[in-house]
Amino acid sequence: MGKRVLLFPLPYQGHINPMLELAALLHSRGFSITIFHATFNPIDSTKYPSYRFILVEDGEIANRFTSAVEDTVHRIIAWNNSCEQLFYDCLTSVLSDKNEEPNACLILDMHWYNLQYLANRLGVPTLVLRTGSAATLNWCRTYAQLVQKGIIPVQESQSSMLVTELALAPLRMGDLLRVGNCSHEVLSDLYTHEMDAIRTSSGVIVNTFDAIDSTEVEKFQKAIPVPVFCIGPLHKFTPPARSSLLIPDCSCLEWLDTQVVGSVLYVSFGSLACMNYEEFIETAWGLAKSEQPFIWVVRPGSILGKDAVDLPDGFIEATSGHGKIISWAPQHEVLAHAAVGAFWTHNGWNSTLEAICEGVPMICKPQFSDQMGNARYVTHVWKVGIKLEGKLERGMIEKAIKRLMTEDEGAEIRQRMRTLKHEASLCIKSDGSSSVNIDKLVNFISSF
């Protein structure tokens, strides 16, 4: 084996997956792999026998917070403030281990900003993994400026206005980053720390591809001149990460085999987004009234205030034979299945990229963080989806499903999605932009 690469994902599903895919990619190029992981959402190391795993015991930090989305931010800040000594001990023990291959570099999730400074102090070269898009990176980069200019917090009456400052078009005010009730002061501080940390790194790796994000990379590098490597979609370069935090219900694949090509709506809102019970009921009846076959992922704990999936009376009968509710899906396989014709999504970046790669048009219902901006690109830049605006209501859901899956407008959207899928497939060819960038990244890491 060649040099060793150390990687530390943020312990959330949408961050673990791309980091493990990056690890697999680097392993296939001859690097030894060491993964640091946390006690919160630990990775099942038995699935990766060729890697070394080191547990960073973050103790009770994670449990101090609730599952509310704003607490994901508070938890990240608490980890950064408290994990430095723990991570110092883990990192120095790896670095001083004479039985290990020489260390090339440490790859940190962008949210580990304090650990970046720690690595700098120890003289360890670092790269930052951005699991979202390059456009997202620019929204984080400019967040503090938007606060200074008084644009954030956004006034409700201005939410449909375009953002004309800081080259953020096509975003509208309502698409700007927000995370539940998290205050703009807290977010502003977080992103400022993260951008300052990136400035001291050796470069940024982004899970995206040039055809959809290169102008955003140029904007970013003008402001923060570090090397940027767009090497996505990562899951297309390696087998998808085997790190699901929940067990996927694979019976849905057999069920999909029995459905008509392009007829099934796949509904999933990722690993963190939740809905209240009223929204859950409206969603159920919207799906039933559309009369379109569907797979609906209802994650445990994703209906606020309910421990179980409490379906409305009559729903099972109304959807019998054409609806399937599961607690977690093998999402890559579902999206790649010929029976799936559309994806109702929260537009997490991984889900958005996975849909593009399989050419599945989207119904967008973003909730927080980068999701609103991702949805804006889906509906108004690439024009491969439609958005559900405002309060969820069964009639509006039924109409959106029919628009996308049975009407002429949907056929046009599908055609554009085919083109976008083709562009994604070009970037992973041996001479495609992401493949070329991977070669550059491998040479870059080897040079440390």
Ligand code: UDX
């Ligand atoms: C959130 C943000 O929305 C995202 O943009 C950010 O970069 C990370 O945090 P999440 O809610 O987890 O992420 O969504 P997403 O980025 O879409 O990642 C979810 C992952 O879980 C995807 O890789 C998806 O394939 C997988 N998944 C989801 C399943 O395997 N099964 C499911 O049923 C649902």
